[in-house]
Amino acid sequence: MSQLLSHTAVSRSLDPCTLFPSSAVELPQGYELGVPLREAAQALAMTRTCGPAPVPCAADGEQLSDEYLQAKRARVESIIQGMSLPPAHQALYMGMEGGLGKGREKGGEVPNRGKRKPRVPQQQGAGVAGQGASAMGSPPTAECQQLREQLCFLEQQLRWLQERFSQVCDSGDAAQTQEGAEKVQLLPGKAGDRVGRDGVTTTHHPHTATLWEKDEEGRGNAGVLPSVARVLSQALKHELAGMTSRVVDSVLKTVWPKAASHLLQQQQELGPDARGECFPAGKGRKPLAKAPPPSTLGSPQPEAPSLSLGKSSQARSFSTEGVRNPHQAPSVGHRPGSTAPAVEDSQLLGQLLVYTPHNHRGSPTALERWPLEPPDARWAVTKLRPLAARPLGPGMVEGNRTLLTPTYVSFGEALTPGHLKKAKLMFFFTRYPSSALLRSYFLDVQFSRCINSQLIKWFSNFREFYYIQVEKFARQALLEGVTEATALHVSRDSELFRALNMHYNKGNDFQVPSRFLEVASLTLQEFFSAVRAGRDVDPSWKKPIYKIISKLDSHIPEVFKAAGCSQELPHN
DNA sequence: CAGAGGCCTG
DNA sequence: CAGGCCTCTG
Secondary structure (H helix, E strand, C coil): CHHHHHHHHHHCCCCHHHHCCCCCCCCCCCCCCCCCCHHHHHHHHHCCCCCCCCCCCHHHHHHHHHHHHHHHHHHHHHHHHHHHCCHHHHHHHHHHHCCCCHHHHHHHCCCCCCCCCCCCCCCCCHHHHHHHHHHHCCCCCHHHHHHHHHHHHHHHHHHHHHHHHHHHHHHHCCCCCHHHHHHHHHCCCCCCCCCCCCCCCCCCCCCCCCHHHHHHHCCCCCCCCCHHHHHHHHHHHHHHHHHHHHHHHHHHHHHCHHHHHHHHHHHHHHCHHHHHCCCCCCCCCCCCCCCCCHHHHCCCCCCCCCCEECCCCCCHHHHCCCCCCCCCCCCCCCCCCCCCCCHHHHHHHHHHCCCCCCCCCCCCCHHHCCCCCCCCHHHHHHHCHHHHHCCCCHHHHHHHHHHCCCCCCCCCCCCCHHHHHHHHHHHCCCCCCCHHHHHHHCCCCCCCHHHHHHHHHHHHHHHHHHHHHHHHHHHHHHHCCCCCHHHCCEECCCHHHHHHHHHHCCCCCCCCCHHHHHHHHHHHHHHHHHHHCCHHHCCCCHHHHHHHHHCCCCCCCCHHHHCCCCCCCCCC
């Protein structure tokens, strides 16, 4: 998408902003379900001082929807790309902090390493119960919890989209016309995301007007946007949206007939204009995008990635330095689609389905594209770079045919790197998945005892890494003089987060749910308290902590079920 | 005894 | 990460 954007926009000297005004819609903070996640609230508040939510007018509502869909699609595409990026590419990013996985015991930070810990049969449960309870509070009904999570997830997704939009605008063309510059400024941070008309209400922030608003409200205000440019932008927007929709549809039809038909059905039910509809009533279940399977579309989405300890001044030592480059061009990675889409769309498709040197192997079925993405533009975009820069000439189009090769999705046989990546991302939601849960999320795998064990083992390894990291930082905090456990928080800027994110979400193509940050924070605090209290003398001192953390698993977005990750390894 | 978890090692 | 080995649970 970014490619598409920059390409189109730049080539025509148009301010990307014009094309992609960031429409904003913020989920009502105090939404019925009242997402208790402080983080979410904070994030929303902080998300750029501005959270202008455009008022979806009937007129541009559709456009907005399209915009939204486009963005959604872009995310999907980028995820796919991320998924298919070869290690080499990922290494690029990894370079920064490389070696995280290895030097986990640097400086003997982790005691007891090296020597087998004495086995001490412990009375699991008992003593810990209290802690767990106090730490978690009264558990709301599972359903409520789930709704909450989903809402939160969606919220994050939206936030991510917002950022993404603004990024496109910001980086899209700093050198655009002055007008462009002005416009960018008009986009306060990220406008909120817009949600469907039902489900979630759109809030409107009087202070932050979005381009869209300007467009609508400022019809009479000539200063904001020259009428010519406006008309042009409108036209382009329409065209772009339409093209994208068609392409996506055609691809989907080809790749995933079933889903396509289902979507069509939905569209029909919703009416001709329902196409861009976002969230139908009720927990925003409806598809934000059409690509993913209906059932999964609206499910909770991931958030922005990153972990770090931060916030509290005391914890600053590890928190800061989460410097990222917010201006990476969002890229659109794509894997060759499957079969040939409509000819007329080939050109656009060519751009959408960017050819990645590393991606040919496969076959990216719609299923393989994770609709999950880094709502956090800063991270999200990070890894999709080079591709975005690659100009797609007409030749590219020709090449597409080759790229659009049939897909042979390995089904069942064994777990692939794609599955591993998926598992890692799932870890952000669940630290202790049951085999049943795993079974339900890895539908494209034929579960055998072996497979099951492997998956279980993976999570076991994930946990191990996770706890080691947290413990390391907890001890560090202690050494640095932190006194209050409550002063420790894992923010997206903290080192801890970075370490974890690096491990589970290398490509930064996934928006880590803020819930995970909370869990990490709690874990950190628990470790800190335990160590400070000298409880670590007990061989099994971690058990209580594990117990607490094991209760913090949250519902995994349905999207993961559909997310086919059976991509084959890039074997030549 | 099987399987989940965990710890350690390579 | 995968392996090996051990504990605990059912």
